[in-house]
Amino acid sequence: MALLTDEFSSQELLQAQLQLWHQSLGFFKSVALAIAIDLHIPDAVHRLGGAATLAEILAEAGISPCRLRDLRRVMRVLTVSGGIFTVQRQPTSSEDVVYKLTAASQLLVRDNRSTTMSLLSNVHLMLTACRQCPVSRGMHAWFHQQHDEQEEKTSPFAMAYSGNTVWERADRDAVVFPFDDAMASDTAFLMPIVLKECGEVFRGLDSLVDVAGGLGGAAAAIAAALPELRCTVLDLPQVVAKAPSGTNVQYVAGDMFESIPQANAVLLKWILHDWSDDDCVKILKNCKQAIPSRDAGGKIIIIDMVMGSGPPDIKRMETQVLFDLLIMIINGVERDEQEWKNIFFDAGFKDYKIIPVLGVRSIIELYP
Incomplete structure (x- = not known):
């Protein structure tokens, strides 16, 4: 049987892998949106005037400063992949970007008294299956942790699977988790x-x-x-x-x-x-x-x-x-x-x- 490298070029194979990964990872679009809603990020940005730096969002939402880098990663998904927020570069600021509400994130604001329109409950319901996933629950619990930056941090995966690391679970449950x-x-x-x-x-x-x-x-x-x-x-x-x-x-x-x-x-x-x-x-x-x-x-x-x-x-x-x-x-x-x-x-x-x-x-x- 011919190898795939004989039938397809390297770039065709890499593009095929990209397609499979892109499709498989689509779940994390929902995870990012669920985390943002759970942490009240749209509300925090709204209270800050509709645009805010990441540090301002962390403080307003009551999230541990230790999570700044990780919240930036969630927000990056919601800007690059989701279009839920937009970013504006601030060349004169110590912060690299300001996050701004879009029409989509405006519809997720709980305390938006300027309009009666909200899709929060509707979106919340559609995210139910995502929220019930162990990994999603682990990530939610992990973001809500409040600890010192020097403290040993557990991972969202470990929080989802009774303290087991990904490698421990691989050893113990290779059939389900290969x-x-x-x-x-x-x-x-x-x-x-x-x-x-x-x-x-x-x-x-x-x-x-x-x-x-x-x-x-x-x-x-x-x-x-x-x-x-x-x-x-x-x-x-x-x-x-x-x-x-x-x-x-x-x-x-x-x-x-x-x-x-x-x-x-x-x-x-x-x-x-x-x-x-x-x-x-x-x-x-x-x-x-x-x-x-x-x-x-x-x-x-x-x-x-x-x-x-x-x-x-x-x-x-x-x-x-x-x-x-x-x-x-x-x-x-x-x-x-x-x-x-x-x-x-x-x-x-x-x-x-x-x-x-x-x-x-x-x-x-x-x-x-």
């Missing part, structure tokens, strides 16, 4: 495209460590395409224990927060978006210690999302902001270039290159 299978299928889909379109990022290397590489799908694909490249997978002991035998990939049990085996390059495929900025800095510092200087060929290869990169495309933008809301349920973050840059420089790296050729994702080459 997380590992989903990650493996993504690797099987993406790596042939990566090697076809961007294989040069791996050429010239003698050794590579795939950090948190699971059962080695990505490393095996790279090793098959470049037999001279020695590939190693680093993952937790319980993951490595399940690794297949008789492959051309070496497996090392360990923890990326502790240390990473020495190699010319480190691969981080779809990993960093799972973690906070501080955690990403820790991981990248360990990566930096594992590789030689740039002059000696050392680099980090990151496959992840760079929000807003690539040519403008509304479906692509919507999919990125919706995926950002999805990853928020495990306290992950999808980042724009400036957010990535801050992490890279905090970790001690000096230069990077973004290659936006993987649909909603990009390859980033990071240099010490």
